[in-house]
Amino acid sequence: MTLTQLEYLIAIERFGNFSEAAKSCFVTQPTLSMQIQKLEDELGVKIFRRDKQPIEPTDIGRKILEQAKLILKEKEKLHIILQMERGEFVGSLRVAIIPTISSYLLPMFLSNFTKKYPDVELIIDEVTTDEVIAGLEKNHFDIGIIALRSNQENLLTETLYYEPFVAFLPPEHKLIKKKKLSQDDLNVNDFLLLKEGHCLREQTLSVCRSNENEWIEKSSKVVFESGNLETLIKLVDQKFGMTLLPYLALQYIKDKKKLNQIREFNNPVPKREVGFIYTHTFIKKHLSNALKEEILKVIPDELKQNKNGLIVH
Structure with missing residues (x-):
């Protein structure tokens, strides 16, 4: 058993096939397959089921993989200790x-x-x-x-x-007249949201003191659910709705007209x-x-x- 063989095991588990695992380890697929076969012969067990795609570990294979990760972690820890000692x-x-x-x-x-x-x-x-x-x-x-x-x-x-949130309003929006906003000013129906899975979506709904189901039921507009915040900024300019932006985004907005569409919040600032x-x-x-x-x-x-x-x- 070698550390290299254990590294191959981890790569196969990650990618689910021998070809991608071999690429990630910078070896040919036959080389990787041969090493896994040698390890299985040495241990007397099958570590992976080859009849499924993606490839899955057997029950005993899962236990071997967990131990392999611990061994490789300890090897890595040794190198880190030496690096820290040398200030590298x-x-x-x-x-x-x-x-x-x-x-x-x-x-x-x-x-x-x-x-x-x-x-x-x-x-x-x-x-x-x-x-x-x-x-x-x-x-x-x-x-x-x-x-x-x-x-x-x-x-x-x-x-x-x-990081504070700021509101990015469409041109001529009714809230443009206000210098700062409060959460009570916000209506979740006015917002463009990122797709599910993006935490900014949940944070926006939280700031609006509402919930997603209520928003879906009430909204009569076209529903844009983008995975890209920059896309939402462009849609705001087209007056499809407003959105929340993280504070650090402001440094990349150079257009003065867009900066005039930004509104900060009164305390407590979300x-x-x-x-x-x-x-x-x-x-x-x-x-x-x-x-x-x-x-x-x-x-x-x-x-x-x-x-x-x-x-x-």
Whole structure:
């Protein structure tokens, strides 16, 4: 049994077929298949069922996979300990981030991070909150950046900043006359929403003090459910409705007319709590601390504490 064989096992479980697993391990499919067969012969058991697509582990295979993950994690931990002892920042950090954060946050710090830590490979996946959590539990990601929920199950969290929401109104909307808005001004029927699975959808409904079923029943307009916040911004300009924007999005709006369509909220200002999320077995703490440091350098000071804010989930 070799560590390489164990790595092949994990790759097959992740991709569900030998071909994709071989590509991810930078070997040919026959090489990977031969190594898995040798391991199965050595252990005297079948680890995978080849008669299903995607390929599934057998019952004993699942137990072997769990142990393989523990062994590889301990190997990785040894390397991390040595890196930290030498003050080295090397290796990879697999980061999952939700789209409504990535579009605005990544351009602010990514260049600085890569220049300061040239030997760290950031592997970034843009996925929904549920996909972040599922990926962390399956060890597909090292760390997630999400809008933190009130209950994060068995995962650990670190707050990065508290981001206010602002309203983006269509031209000539009745609320344009107001300098600031309160939650009582909002009617959920006026809102364009992101698709289900995006936390900003639930946060918008929470700010409106309503629920999704009520919105669907009352709305008589065309219902746009986009997966892209930038699409919603364009639809707002076409007077199809209004939307909520995260505060960091404002720095990318250069058109003065659009800026005149932005309205902030009176206290308590609705906000989301943005932070890291990771498992109890996460070991690349020195890399996540370096990432956190670079993020906080570019975040406005007023967002680093929750003053006069109402956290929405």
